[in-house]
Amino acid sequence: MSMQGPKTREYFQRASKVMPYGVNSNFRYWGDEDTLVVKGGKGAYVWDMDGKRYIDYRLGFGPIILGHGYDAVVERVKETIGNGTVFAWTTPLEIEVAERLTRMTGNDKVRLTNTGSEATMHALRIARAYTNREKFIKFEGCYHGQVDYFMYSTASANSRMLGSRRSPISAATTSGIPLGINQYVLNLPFNDFERLEETIATKWHDIAAVIVEPVLGNAAGIFPVPGYLEKMRELTEKYGIVLIFDEVKTGFRLANGGAQEYFGIKADLATYAKAMGNGFPVAAIAGKEEVMMTIQPGAMAHGGTYSGNGVAVAAAAATLQTLEEEPVIETINKRGQRLMDGIDGILNDAGIPHVVTGAPAMFSLFMGSEEMPTDFRGYLEGDGDLYEAISMELIARGVQPDSDGREPWFLCYALSEEDVDYTLNAFEESVKAAKA
Numbered sequence: 001m002s003m004q005g006p007k008t009r010e011y012f013q014r015a016s017k018v019m020p021y022g023v024n025s026n027f028r029y030w031g032d033e034d035t036l037v038v039k040g041g042k043g044a045y046v047w048d049m050d051g052k053r054y055i056d057y058r059l060g061f062g063p064i065i066l067g068h069g070y071d072a073v074v075e076r077v078k079e080t081i082g083n084g085t086v087f088a089w090t091t092p093l094e095i096e097v098a099e100r101l102t103r104m105t106g107n108d109k110v111r112l113t114n115t116g117s118e119a120t121m122h123a124l125r126i127a128r129a130y131t132n133r134e135k136f137i138k139f140e141g142c143y144h145g146q147v148d149y150f151m152y153s154t155a156s157a158n159s160r161m162l163g164s165r166r167s168p169i170s171a172a173t174t175s176g177i178p179l180g181i182n183q184y185v186l187n188l189p190f191n192d193f194e195r196l197e198e199t200i201a202t203k204w205h206d207i208a209a210v211i212v213e214p215v216l217g218n219a220a221g222i223f224p225v226p227g228y229l230e231k232m233r234e235l236t237e238k239y240g241i242v243l244i245f246d247e248v249k250t251g252f253r254l255a256n257g258g259a260q261e262y263f264g265i266k267a268d269l270a271t272y273a274k275a276m277g278n279g280f281p282v283a284a285i286a287g288k289e290e291v292m293m294t295i296q297p298g299a300m301a302h303g304g305t306y307s308g309n310g311v312a313v314a315a316a317a318a319t320l321q322t323l324e325e326e327p328v329i330e331t332i333n334k335r336g337q338r339l340m341d342g343i344d345g346i347l348n349d350a351g352i353p354h355v356v357t358g359a360p361a362m363f364s365l366f367m368g369s370e371e372m373p374t375d376f377r378g379y380l381e382g383d384g385d386l387y388e389a390i391s392m393e394l395i396a397r398g399v400q401p402d403s404d405g406r407e408p409w410f411l412c413y414a415l416s417e418e419d420v421d422y423t424l425n426a427f428e429e430s431v432k433a434a435k436a
């Protein structure tokens with residue numbers, strides 16, 4: 001059965017005539033029958049063109065930390081933009097955002113940009129300039145945006161990790177990347193102490209950076225095993241490698257100070273986007289004084305016409321203020337924990353082998369085994385089809401997680417206890433329907 005009602009279908013067909021596959025990002029295409037067109041959202045809900053309401057656990061792939069159309073954010077943006085949005089000078093709002101961000105995350109300095117991809121791209125350049133080295137380590141299943149350098153062995157559709165765990169082969173996730181780029185990328189399985197140690201010990205003189213999603217936000221929220229991030233920090237420090245925490249998904253979601261606060265580990269650089277602006281396009285590269293000051297006018301470039309623009313900084317200022325002044329993460333964690341526990345119980349009662357992965361603010365499910373996957377290869381051994389079947393039943397009932405378990409369930413502050421109750425009831429029915 002199609003997810004589209006008649007009006008949604010009509011709009012999707014119109015979109016397909018003028019946009020490849022009817023979407024502005026490949027990740028939004030679920031096939032011709034199941035790609036939605038959305039009229040809008042408010043709080044924890046979105047409505048499609050037929051007026052069907054969904055409790056939204058995709059939240060635009062994570063940015064909506066407060067809720068759709070959150071009043072304090074919308075008002076701040078409205079107040080600001082009448083006064084102009086780009087000046088090619090610094091504005092007081094940029095200063096406010098930089099002060100809030102550094103205070104909340106413990107980074108010394110920050111530069112703003114617009115998207116996560118821009119942030120990671122600049123972070124890698126800074127690391128290369130700082131170390132005067134060119135290669136970098138990333139981890140299988142980690143996604144760091146649409147930058148050519150990072151589009152290897154990501155958790156994208158059809159992904160299959162190549163080579164053995166012992167000697168993984170970096171595989172381009174997309175056509176269109178020059179072959180030569182591969183020589184700069186070292187992809188390792190996550191949570192493998194031995195591979196990390198051996199790779200760094202033998203190749204450190206070429207390695208500028210280790211970039212990691214501290215929690216695999218694009219691979220079911222797989223967690224680092226105890227001591228792994230600490231080992232990463234120890235080795236990068238020892239060999240003068242820049243440690244980049246890509247906090248585009250974990251930032252302002254795991255904690256106000258992101259994964260650095262959550263795990264008590266200080267990276268050299270961290271990238272933020274998503275939850276920082278509650279759905280407005282704003283991002284940041286932040287880090288230690290010495291590394292950030294590699295940026296140098298005329299010598300080491302960071303720039304962008306829209307970096308720190310009025311729309312972005314107004315949204316970020318209001319979002320960060322709300323996060324600082326209200327119990328946002330605490331509330332989300334409470335509701336998320338109820339969901340995780342409830343779902344766990346329902347799957348246990350149904351006799352479906354599974355583990356609940358991730359953290360309450362961004363959790364997922366691994367099905368087909370009781371053993372927690374520790375890397376993306378492990379995740380790929382699960383039962384993705386069963387997960388998808390249950391998700392599609394949920395969506396039919398007005399509860400919308402992603403149909404792909406790699407994408408976590410994201411929660412926002414606007415999600416109520418009643419929404420959690422509704423979701424758990426729908427989940428129970430969906431499991432029964434999927435099993436049938």
Ligand SMILES: Cc1ncc(COP(=O)(O)O)c(C=O)c1O
Binds near residue numbers: 115118145146
């Ligand atoms: C961890 C991570 N880094 C970077 C990005 C890229 O961010 P953007 O889509 O804003 O370019 C994403 C996007 O999902 C992400 O999850």
